[in-house]
Amino acid sequence: MADLIRLTAAELAARVAAGDVSAVEVAEAHLARIDAVDEKVHAFLHVDREGALAQARAVDEKRANGEPLGPLAGVPLALKDIFTTEGVPTTVGSKILEGWIPPYDATVTKRLKAAGVVILGKTNMDEFAMGSSTENSAFGPTGNPWDLTRIPGGSGGGSAASLASFQAPLAIGTDTGGSIRQPAAVTGTVGVKPTYGGVSRYGMVAFSSSLDQGGPCARTVLDAALLHEVIAGHDPLDSTSIDASVPPVVEAARTGSVAGLRVGVVREFRGEGFQQGVLNRFDESVELLRGLGATIVELSCPSFDKALAAYYLIAPSECSSNLARFDAMRYGLRVGDDGTRSAEEVTSLTRESGFGPEVKRRIMLGTYALSSGYYDAYYGSAQKVRTLVARDFDRAFAQVDVVVSPTTPTTAFPIGERVDDPMAMYLADLCTIPVNLAGNAAMSLPCGLADEDGLPVGLQIIAPALADDRLYRVGAAVEAEFQARWGHPILEEAPAL
Numbered sequence: 001m002a003d004l005i006r007l008t009a010a011e012l013a014a015r016v017a018a019g020d021v022s023a024v025e026v027a028e029a030h031l032a033r034i035d036a037v038d039e040k041v042h043a044f045l046h047v048d049r050e051g052a053l054a055q056a057r058a059v060d061e062k063r064a065n066g067e068p069l070g071p072l073a074g075v076p077l078a079l080k081d082i083f084t085t086e087g088v089p090t091t092v093g094s095k096i097l098e099g100w101i102p103p104y105d106a107t108v109t110k111r112l113k114a115a116g117v118v119i120l121g122k123t124n125m126d127e128f129a130m131g132s133s134t135e136n137s138a139f140g141p142t143g144n145p146w147d148l149t150r151i152p153g154g155s156g157g158g159s160a161a162s163l164a165s166f167q168a169p170l171a172i173g174t175d176t177g178g179s180i181r182q183p184a185a186v187t188g189t190v191g192v193k194p195t196y197g198g199v200s201r202y203g204m205v206a207f208s209s210s211l212d213q214g215g216p217c218a219r220t221v222l223d224a225a226l227l228h229e230v231i232a233g234h235d236p237l238d239s240t241s242i243d244a245s246v247p248p249v250v251e252a253a254r255t256g257s258v259a260g261l262r263v264g265v266v267r268e269f270r271g272e273g274f275q276q277g278v279l280n281r282f283d284e285s286v287e288l289l290r291g292l293g294a295t296i297v298e299l300s301c302p303s304f305d306k307a308l309a310a311y312y313l314i315a316p317s318e319c320s321s322n323l324a325r326f327d328a329m330r331y332g333l334r335v336g337d338d339g340t341r342s343a344e345e346v347t348s349l350t351r352e353s354g355f356g357p358e359v360k361r362r363i364m365l366g367t368y369a370l371s372s373g374y375y376d377a378y379y380g381s382a383q384k385v386r387t388l389v390a391r392d393f394d395r396a397f398a399q400v401d402v403v404v405s406p407t408t409p410t411t412a413f414p415i416g417e418r419v420d421d422p423m424a425m426y427l428a429d430l431c432t433i434p435v436n437l438a439g440n441a442a443m444s445l446p447c448g449l450a451d452e453d454g455l456p457v458g459l460q461i462i463a464p465a466l467a468d469d470r471l472y473r474v475g476a477a478v479e480a481e482f483q484a485r486w487g488h489p490i491l492e493e494a495p496a497l
Contacts, residue, residue: 004029009075009169009223016074019063023056023074027118030076034120034167037497042142043152043162045081046089047121052076055118062116071226071250073116078168080159081122082129083214084203085109092205093127093137093155096326096333096354106203107235108172108214115230120168123158127356128323129176129207131155132428133418134183136358141415144187146455146494150412153183153428159217160187165497170227171217176208177311178407178432180215181444185407185458188446188490190224190475191217193432195465196439197242200235208318209240211311211436219491221445221475225253228468244466252469256476259293263474264400268304269431275410277450281457282406285447288481289404289474297400303388307434310389312426313369313382314437320366323359326351361422390438397464402474405431407444407458435462443471445479446490456490 004012004026015021031049038044059074084090084102086109091097105113112119126136134142134157144152145165152161156173160183163171173180175193184191192215199214206212216227228249235241265286270279290296328334328350329343336349355363369378396403409430418425435442440462447459459478463470483489 005033005166007169008220009072009218009226012075012169013072016059017063017069023059023118024053026074027052027056027076027120030120030168037165038167040143040148040497041145041161041165041167042140043078043123043158043165043167044121045091045093045124045139045158048088048119051088052118052120055113059116059118070115070230072170072230074118075170076118076120076168077112078121078123078159078162078171079109079119080125080156080171080173082125082174082205083109083172085119085122088122090122090205091139092129093125093139094354094356094359095138096350098138098333100332104203107200107237108231109203111231117170117230123156123162123171125158126155127359128205128319129155129174129179130319130358130362132178132182132425134158135415135419136356138356143415144412145497146187146412150414150455151186152412153186155179156217157183160184160189160191163187163189163217163219164491164494169219170223172214172231173217174204174212174214175436176211176315177436178429180217181407181432181442181458181460182428184217184444186412186456188456188494189217189219190221190443190445191215192224192228192443192471193435193441194228194232194468195242195441197240198441198468199232200238200241202235202237206322208315209322210318211315213436219489221256221472221479222253225249225472242466247466247469249469249472252472253476256473256480258289258474258477261294261402261474262297262400263289263294264297264299264396264403266304266396266403266405267298267300268302269405273409273427273430274406275450275452277452278406278408278410278457280451281448282459285459285478286404288478292477292481299396299399299403301392301396303385303392304434306385307389307437308426308430310382310385311433311437312365313378314386316362316366317369317379318366320363320370323363326354386437389434393434393438393440402470403462405460405462407431407460411450411453411455411457431460440465441468441471443475445475447478447482449490449493
């Protein structure tokens, strides 16, 4: 049973489909792993043991009846606690929703269940997806399985940590400014931010509606592609959903190649603040791409230097609007409702008790940026920078097929190191934020370990909107070459828990 947790999602699905192992046995193996290690890692906020086993039994019954199974049927998955799940708690890492049981499934949740994917439970995250370390969770931080004293990235650190600790072979995250890719980079896993609108946001608790995007997290590029295909596609319940066919991501992952591709390297994605070991691994990745037949093109995207500032005006502005619904009147926490206070006082007391410091900080920033007299100077100017970022990407993709960069400027930093320094925390997303502002697709995958600390480094691959398959084509080629050089997947070098 212990060997099952080390198999890829593709391997597990094939064994379940062939009848070599039951979906229940696979689920039980992963639940046992959660029991063994999650007290140390804290990747999960809620483990749905009964629900997972019921879903697994349904897969086994379908196979026994000769019914067709999907390509991921019977494979366990960890779901970020930002997606609603009928009958299962959804907290978004916040006290204000502690104990809330949604009456419906998010579209992503529905599609996972329809595909026979077994949802093990809900993973820890920065409150309302606001953070880069999972330290902003109201329920305590998650540890990085490579070093439990370090952060697993954020906001989706729980999803990434569940993969790196072999508690689940697949996970779902969300990416507003890098919250899938940054955790993938620092945990040695694979994370994909699809084209904006490529995966439904219906039932995904909103942080910043024009930036939020759900996506797949996995330990291999192929597994990420298989999961991408399950959750992607048009959804009439989501007004931002793209009515277009899903790019052929699985085919691209199975036939990875960079021969003849033009790969852009952005001058602005290096320099002060970048760890030397990260740059060393990135430079090796560029040479690897060149050796595989890609043409390397140096690019300059000057507006990228302003992207971080623009993001931290746009995202807080949208969050101040989205989080206004948490008013103590409709659902969630209610404080001070003793019959002596007005509705306004109850709302104020509830928000004071229910929201954490980072959420409050961003609400205040956003409310200020949207206020009369400051809207044009702040929010309006940030949207202009967003347009410049999109134009820089357009110019880049007129010259190249994909762009590559380090995913993060540094490896995983110690828990507590940046808690009192928001600016240092925000810089963790320096390389990922431009993608969200433009709505493009991007992937992070492991490219080695840093010289200084032996911790994982991520390579970011960026593709134009609706060209998600390019990520998988390049990612699969890079992954295969690196693993051939290393002789094993990078997670085999992680210390045992």
